[in-house]
Amino acid sequence: MFENKNNRTELNSLGEFGLINHIAQTVKIKNPETIKGIGDDAAVINSGNHHTVVTTDLLVEGIHFDLTYCPLKHLGYKSVVVNISDVYAMNAQPKQITISLALSNRFSLEAIEEFYEGVAMACNRYGVDLIGGDTTSSNSGLLISVTAIGIANADDLVYRNGANDTDLICVTGDLGAAYMGLQLLKREKEVFVANPNMQPEFNGYDYLLERQLKPEAQKQVIEALHDAKIKPTAMMDISDGLASELHHICKQSNVGCRIYEDKLPIDVKTHNLAEEFDFNPTTAALNGGEDYELLFTVPVTTFEVIKNIKDVHIIGHITDAVSGLYLNTTSNQSFEIKAQGWDALK
């Protein structure tokens, strides 16, 4: 009782990925059914006829969301989407989710109903069943824990470690919008706190707000790739920012990469707001995070097909590992890509 340990290593000196690696090293897989444990978008279990994928995420008030500007219905929707995005990133189909809530007594039944309305909307949109969860008190704020379960044929699964030299690097949709949406919400919150009679100024920025508050998972791109009979060599979803995710794929695939600034898909509204904030839109695209787009690599031989798939943008190519990770800028300079991804433990 009341014991102390003498050594103390601060968690933020490791960061989230350092901690995950540390935990993963202590884990030994014992069951032959467990195909993939810690270290990808989702774990993989052999279920006989097919494989089952499992992924889980925590969303913590004050860390991942601010209820001042995040409506509970949107939060319910987003809680589902960020998890099934990980299922699609395995090239699998999401089927079920569980949602657990720890909530303080400031939440009423009506507030929880609003949250579950958003959950139900996302479940309907993506054909997913809510099958369970746990609900309990917390002494402070709201915490949401979601686990998503999906299925795939064993041969269809795509991991992070399959990228090869010369593969094309693709991303879906556009990048940096959710991050700029968050900056806008933060600015308007400051205005509101200073003067509660001021109405927030969101005119013309609906797209950026929606990208932040109600993101979507890339179901249609997974289907388009399937229809085109293209299986990516490596894939993951972009939650911590493109730069951070490129590091994951390159590290796990033991390769390098070169991407091109002028190829990065950035919406004009992201550009405009970044200009207003005196912020580099390329930085928003590289390090902003919460895009929930897909990052994937395909053999260069698929070029003629992949370039015509809607919402898919080729942003560069894989290189050998010793060439490192580099961005070619519009001014034709070459910068090493640093993983400055958003780290929930820093």
Added chain:
Amino acid sequence: MFENKNNRTELNSLGEFGLINHIAQTVKIKNPETIKGIGDDAAVINSGNHHTVVTTDLLVEGIHFDLTYCPLKHLGYKSVVVNISDVYAMNAQPKQITISLALSNRFSLEAIEEFYEGVAMACNRYGVDLIGGDTTSSNSGLLISVTAIGIANADDLVYRNGANDTDLICVTGDLGAAYMGLQLLKREKEVFVANPNMQPEFNGYDYLLERQLKPEAQKQVIEALHDAKIKPTAMMDISDGLASELHHICKQSNVGCRIYEDKLPIDVKTHNLAEEFDFNPTTAALNGGEDYELLFTVPVTTFEVIKNIKDVHIIGHITDAVSGLYLNTTSNQSFEIKAQGWDALK
């Protein structure tokens, strides 16, 4: 932004089960693979050759555990056990778990290592693989979210709704010990807070402390029932107290029950400490909770076999629904069983 709803229903006016029922009513199952959603110890998914069961639990500091007297290694062990206990309660075999942590910066790497040592011990003891999770910051305290996954043949699964009139009611092990262990820890904490130089007085109560701090799941009873070719008609694990769990089984099976005080398995140490605290041991057994024993019903025709299975105690029998839920006391009185189970939302 900053919207308000006018109606406000306090969550504690519903309680945890009221809220779960409320949520379950809004959920429509869409996928044919989803066999069972909200409302049992675990959800059930048809995986082709077998069924997959999924269960999840939140453990919140200050609500479910107190780190003043709960060592992190024990907490890691218990976090796994309380979840796989739900898997056994479906008559399934646990195979994988995910563990997510939200933790404040007062936790060091060494503290987290201690927690995962306990997790690894439980995983080894029960043959379960840790396959994933999420780790993030919290503004206050520690929150643990665990999801456990198991498998079973479709025919082997046992739900809460299959109990029939005249079935025998059985429980495993003994009841009320974890609750009395908690009372002891709370008393010694008060002594410690009043005078930090006092050493806690735990002599002779190791068993009660272990039941509270390091519970076990009832793997061996599930195996013994399987070997004896007995499939319970209904089953669940006892986490909120026997009385509360009897209500779940009777409600879902549309039956009543009669149990006998002199048949309730209560360890002599539970008796002794209850006496010291001037507390009725039967109340500890009925409403204490956190026993993680199994409550199940079997056809009366299995009596000759079931009475010889180790750790299994017959405590009464199922009646028709109109007969209600009753306890026959040692003084031969009959009391209605109230579900005063521990409610994390009250």
